[in-house]
Amino acid sequence: MIIKVCGMREMENIKGLLKEPSPDWMGLIFYPASPRYVKNANLPPTFYADLDVEKVGVFVNEDLHSIQRIVKDYGLDKVQLHGDEPPDLSRMLKETLGIEVIKVFRIGKEWMWEKAEPYVEHIDWLLFDTATPQFGGSGHRFDWGVIHTYPFAKPFLLSGGIGEEHKEAVLELARKLPKMKGIDINSKFEQAPGLKELEKVKSFIEYIRSSAKSEA
Numbered sequence: 022m023i024i025k026v027c028g029m030r031e032m033e034n035i036k037g038l039l040k041e042p043s044p045d046w047m048g049l050i051f052y053p054a055s056p057r058y059v060k061n062a063n064l065p066p067t068f069y070a071d072l073d074v075e076k077v078g079v080f081v082n083e084d085l086h087s088i089q090r091i092v093k094d095y096g097l098d099k100v101q102l103h104g105d106e107p108p109d110l111s112r113m114l115k116e117t118l119g120i121e122v123i124k125v126f127r128i129g130k131e132w133m134w135e136k137a138e139p140y141v142e143h144i145d146w147l148l149f150d151t152a153t154p155q156f157g158g159s160g161h162r163f164d165w166g167v168i169h170t171y172p173f174a175k176p177f178l179l180s181g182g183i184g185e186e187h188k189e190a191v192l193e194l195a196r197k198l199p200k201m202k203g204i205d206i207n208s209k210f211e212q213a214p215g216l217k218e219l220e221k222v223k224s225f226i227e228y229i230r231s232s233a234k235s236e237a
Contacts (some may be wrong), residue, residue: 022195023203024235028057030215032064037219039074042226051091052081053073056214061208070096077101085113099123103175111143121145127152128163130166134172141173151181163193184209188228
């Protein structure tokens, strides 16, 4: 199972995170309204570009040229679109950068799979998060029962308020849903926005990985 730790920003916190056991992917948020906005750390893009981890840039309603520039400056491996972007943006990113695209779908009280259909052919991953006015990082879960009817062939990741207390539920869901290939953790593992409690993260990652390995 892929484990993505999102909302990273601070130098020493990142260095600690990338020691064993490190996540598979690390998310960097390029949304200025977010309390986890990468550029608030005032670190040079080269610091992030040189990190030995799959880097996912998270964007909210950003234009194509800005995303292209940031991908190159920060050495990003994947782009995560977390806003209300049109399907064409995913297509253009793949065509111009040859990069993997993750499209986030925010699940609220009412959800229809038809909302995702126009995107599926233009993306590599779907990611399901809780619908909030802040575009994520709320610490709240949505009703996971919704994704039991997942209809697409593309793999997806689960996000939205996942904490230590959900580790068994996450594993059980992955057993039932073969297309669920990973999870995205963030605010439930923080002592402050953009600053992770590393021992909690490491403990969680070790448990998920060891459980998955024992079932293989």
